[in-house]
Amino acid sequence: MPFLPLLLRRCLVVLMAVMSCRSAADADEVVVPVAVQASSNQGVGGDNPMWHVDTLKLGARAFDVRLGSNGPFGLIGYPGCASPDQARYPGHDWYRAEPNQHPKPRGMWLTADGGHKDAWLEFELPAVTELSELWVWNWNDGPEIGRRVRRLVVRTSGAVAQAGRLGKVEYDGLSEKIDFPNVGQVQGRRPDVVFRFPKGTRSRYVRLEKINNFGPDRSLGLAEVFLLKPSTGGDQDVTGRVESVTDPGTEPHWHLFLDNHSITRSTGFRRVLHHPRKRGVVLKAEKAWETFGVTPMYVGRRPGGTYECYYQTLWRNRGGGYHNTMAYAVSKNGLDWQKPALGLVDAPTTIHEHPRLPLGVSSGRGKQNNLVPIGHPRDLMLHGNVKDPKKRFALTTSFHVGAPLVFAAQTPDILGDPDWRKKLGRSVGIKPSHYNALEFWDDQHEEWVYMRQAPNHPPVRCGGRYASKDLKNWTLEHYIYPDCDDSSDPRSFDEVYGVMSIHVEGLVLGFLEWFKGDRTHGNPNLYEDGHNRPTTAEGLIGKSVSKGTMELRLAASRDGGITWDRSVSRRPWIRHGSEQDSEDRLVRIVCPPLRMGDEDWFYCSQYDGDHATGGGYYHDRDGTKIEGVLYTQKHNRYVSLQAHNVPQILITRPIKVTGKRLQLNVDANRGRVMVGIGIDKVIRHKQGNWPFRAKLPHYMVIDRWQRSHLEKGFGVTDCVEVRENCIEHDVQFKQASVEKLMGKTVRLYIVVQDADLYGFRFK
The missing domain is CATH 2.60.120.260 (Galactose-binding domain-like)
Structure with a gap:
């Protein structure tokens, strides 16, 4: 529905x-x-x-x-x-x-x-x-x-x-x-x-x-x-x-469970990957300049409280071939998108039906369309680890490879300011790809980064890290490859088709476009690389496989996208359709999430056929339809640590208390959660039988000699039971305040029974 x-x-x-x-x-x-x-x-x-x-x-x-x-x-x-x-x-x-x-x-x-x-x-x-x-x-x-x-x-x-x-x-x-x-x-x-x-x-x-x-x-x-x-x-x-979306630069980071970075002990828990809810097509391919399809690339708030969307539009020319450029839409609710006539760029005006192309082909020439002569922006303060308001947005002054890159405090007022192009500012460099945006500032290595597919496959597609210290000289050195734990079944051979990344909660979260290639098909047209070069030529290793499906997976990096933890990437986060003609046979994402209340909204693109539709795989058509589809999920609820009806205790690594409150992102509607707070102490054997100094965090509440790591007033039983479903629940203690522990390094002992714990933070 x-x-x-x-x-x-x-x-x-x-x-x-x-x-x-x-x-x-x-x-x-x-x-x-x-x-x-x-x-x-x-x-x-x-x-x-x-x-x-x-x-x-x-x-x-x-x-x-x-x-x-x-x-x-x-x-x-x-x-x-x-x-x-x-x-x-x-x-x-x-x-x-x-x-x-x-x-x-x-x-x-x-x-x-x-x-x-x-x-x-x-x-x-x-x-x-x-x-x-x-x-x-x-x-x-x-x-x-x-x-x-x-x-x-x-x-x-x-x-x-x-x-x-x-x-x-x-x-x-x-x-x-x-x-x-x-x-x-x-x-x-x-x-x-x-x-x-x-x-x-x-x-x-x-x-x-x-x-x-x-x-x-x-x-x-x-x-x-x-x-x-x-x-x-x-x-x-x-x-x-009635707060607007908070500035992540002023918000303390959440400790999420995409990896084990914040965990000392998670015995008895299951790490559960949670799937967002599909809400349907919200950006339709319906205009003469959209006969190939549309792909959302940026959705954000305009100063007046409405929303704007920059999206890639592609059309098929009546005489053959296709063209792509950037388009602009606005909405009052993020769901119903209007495409204003801007009069800025020439584009087709007429759609012609075609027996083998679902959206037809295009012809004509006119400016009554919503195309724009620039690239899409990226909010670097929300998703890019940037703190300078003058560099909040990065965008290019045109939509092509090597286009000049500019920074801005606000996206252009395309509807309200006829001189918006004159106010874009001076170029600060280039972006080698017109598809992906400049994504984040890596403060560990002091360089700008964006992620996307690396060139020159076969043997397989892989994701690459593009980096530059000056936005002019770019390097490509680090990659995300499928590994030995991924599928090499020829019916579903895993490849990393592309990567979109955001810098949030102190880590880089990668959205992997996961290609599942079909290497069992006999059509030779489905085994060519991107330059129509047979893969048997030039001693190339492996096959460049066109036919396949695509789903989305998640990975996390804590070193600026150089290495990746794939604890949760072995399973799809957003699944592809199961039928050969499912509307979401391929699912891709290049648009960062939009925060809406207590939800994250993900604007993806979906294709209604396998990758290889134009290679002769389908006998009744030569192309797919690409449309913008919305998925929603509670904020930061990608992954939880889940305990069933037997209580389990999560022990965190030592963490400095940096706020007056302890908050949980938790769903305990059907169970309960309690928290104890302790400071590591050397535990000595009562009879002196240990010839070593031992800090034993797994002596979780009271050890065999009635001693405890837990601070007075912060025992598990001192905690008011959490039985809520809340993305920011304040933990309460009956006789003590977390503020008392400010500046100290502590461990959390989180007791979970029949509940999901998504993260925690001090605020």
Whole structure:
């Protein structure tokens, strides 16, 4: 099923799960309604409501912008702010009775039994108000999460200004449908939906109608609904709570488990590679200059909060051959992409059907297209280990090999500034490949690096590290080869087709385009190298195989891409399609991920046939279709260490405490996690029978003589159990604060039972 198909194509608003990027000019504050009503209620209203729509009025009044909580009215708080004793509420997946000292919030609105179809809510505001956003937290009481809202329509009242008209208003203003993300029970969370009203929207009354739930419950509900207006600097200003994507240069690194760098002992755990969720095609090949296909190469935020995409477009000429260049698209939500007519580059204007090419061929010449005469950018502060804001973006002034390279503080304002090309800045060097971007600064070896396929195969394709100290003189010296543990089965012979890398969390993360060649085919056209040279010539070793599939795998490097740890690269991270004509028979990636709320969005390209479609493998066609496809995954959740129902203890290497808080990226919804913190000590035999000095980190809690590495107040049983699914969960201790350990070198002793641990950090 396509992901939110056509949802906001006609909207002038932004709808997304969790949060959108915001600037200081976007300051907002919560409006407290003077009255609310609903189609039905299961509970009672008044000053002490329970499951009644009145909770949505009182909840806005009680909202504490510092914590993201509104007391008993449904919101526990932002991630990291929820108190440990409330961390399991609202939730009751195995309780028999709720403890009186920690009652769960009962402030959520719930319809009467049978009121789950076409329910509605209405809000009256103090006056006609300019509206900026609508925030909605979905029902969050497990296990009845079938009560969660699936979709609704938001409407405004236009010019109606009279007070006391609730229930008698004609809603003739805005009318927009909202689909909710399918998110389960999560404590301490930001809004499930943020809806941005078109600029200038004014209304005194707001109606949410046609509300339906995920089911199968006969009731539905919401935890909280906030209407926001542009800030006047009041107490309810939420600007500080609605954070834009954080600058990784100011954020402490996470210790991830792509390799064993942070691990001393992981006995009893499984290292699990997690696959992102496919959300469907979001960038279609549909124009006369796209008859070969499209490949996303950069997706990022524009200063106004919308999104931009630079993508490679290819077209097949009517007279034969093909051409490729760079194109530009914009979106309000990262899903529905518009291709503006820029008038900058000549391109075909007409598509002709072709019996053997799925998208036809192109002819004509005109400038009414979205092509741009430059290369794609790369955000080097987000993904390239660069701290200088003036060098945040790197891009080339044209899209060809050896094009001049420039740095910029911001991507060009292609839509708003007619003189954008004059402001690109001076050339600082060249980039030998027009396909891959300049990827990162290697501060260990003090050189610029990008990764891509190395030339001159056979014997097999491999990835190469291109490096330069001055961006003018480039070297290619280090490679990623398939090794003896990879498949050499002629039906699936492993090769590294290409590499895209990002510098994140203190390491280089490589996305390997993993080619699985078929060396059993008899067609000689499928055994030629890139120069149409038979592989038997010139004493070449091996075969240059064209036919094959492609999937994506992961690898990690901690020396700037020179050597690679392939602990998790033996299995596909994104699988290719299993059928000969699967739409994703080949999956490739050259676009770094886009952070969207608590998710990473990966814009990939997919091909609907084997590599070798044009070599005569398919009898009914001579080409494939390439389109942009979206995959999503919770942030930094590539790999976890997983323990089953028998508790296991992970021991980290010694790590310096550099922050006041210890955070986990963890999914313990079905189990639990606890942490102890210790400092290595020499353990001596009580009778003096050891003729050596021993530091024994595996004496994990209390040794045979009742001694412990763990610091007072930081024992495993001193830790408040973690039972959450959260990408940034603050670990709490009952009587001690992590801040007390600042500057000390410690080990973490992390007890995991029936849970996944993705990473940890001090912040």
